[in-house]
């Protein structure tokens with residue numbers, strides 16, 4: 001339920017240059033609209049030899065985009081507006097705010113996946129979500145899709161941010177992931193078995209006001225005992241989850257590592273696939289070009305969960321290399337979902353995930369589209385955010401330098417604004433590389449240590465190897 005707040009919100013540093021209610025002009029050296037450019041691997045970039053370029057904000061919306069004289073002319077025609085404030089950011093690039101299409105807000109990524117908070121579980125998870133929201137905004141992420149949160153804390157967070165009670169990205173919420181009894185992420189609290197049980201779960205999520213319904217099409221690497229290479233539901237069961245979600249007006253997203261689960265979810269008609277790692281029963285990623293073609297044809301959005309640390313993991317064992325480049329070549333709509341919030345993926349590592357996506361073979365222009373306009377469409381916010389154009393929410397960032405030359409400049413934020421209001425970023429600590437941590441925690445015996453694909457697949461392959469050597473009698 002959205003409540004209107006009469007509070008003066010929230011405690012701030014008091015130094016915001018844009019308040020989200022007045023008219024304002026923001027200019028910089030160049031502007032990325034979030035659209036593709038004239039060639040396949042270019043972006044639409046606005047520059048003007050004689051002037052700065054930027055946006056005119058009418059409160060929370062974008063009222064004009066262009067060179068400064070055009071913005072000033074447009075400002076003069078805004079009804080009832082005094083001359084707008086002009087914020088000029090020399091040397092900077094203005095662009096749409098960044099989007100993470102796959103986050104877990106109730107956890108930090110620096111702790112275990114399901115911390116034990118005893119009787120105060122809901123309270124702690126809710127506060128964690130508020131903290132995650134602030135951390136994401138501090139690294140320039142202005143919209144997210146929450147693909148799993150216990151007790152629907154993401155729904156409450158979405159409404160609190162929308163009401164202005166808290167600062168954070170615009171949230172699209174899925175509530176707890178639907179899974180099978182003891183299946184992947186059963187701890188999230190939405191276990192189903194059989195068609196009636198599925199109907200009830202989807203309808204209950206609808207009653208709790210989710211935006212997206214997320215289900216676990218295969219096992220996962222962070223739930224011991226689940227099998228990532230196997231599907232968890234029949235095609236008929238998945239089709240029911242999808243049709244019931246669509247009937248109630250929701251998008252439907254599936255977690256799928258194994259090829260069998262990707263295939264069934266594609267047949268079932270999902271809108272979004274998380275991971276798509278094509279893990280086969282051989283215990284490694286084995287790309288299926290025919291299936292990729294069908295995913296592309298169906299228009300499914302796919303996050304390959306390429307995180308900041310993935311290149312190091314792939315260098316250690318290339319059987320985890322996600323086929324992100326191949327998927328893109330087959331025309332699949334790749335988006336930037338990082339699974340942030342699960343162990344070892346803190347929300348603040350967002351830009352590292354974009355750099356990793358480029359390292360894994362996606363052109364830089366594609367990475368930027370995947371993180372802005374395409375991501376917005378993937379989470380149901382087409383026409384709302386992810387593009388700097390008239391009528392869109394004024395969700396924008398400015399960075400020092402030019403991200404079309406180097407994605408690293410996305411860390412040099414000069415401005416973050418949601419719905420036209422500046423957010424003064426919190427300082428966020430840097431991160432040790434996974435390779436360094438791997439050295440530090442030899443043995444990984446602690447309960448807090450995450451389960452990694454190499455452990456689960458290693459055990460599986462070892463069993464298969466031993467069985468193959470067993471006498472066939």
Ligand SMILES: [Zn+2]
Nearest residue numbers: 102147148339
């Ligand atoms: Zn996830």
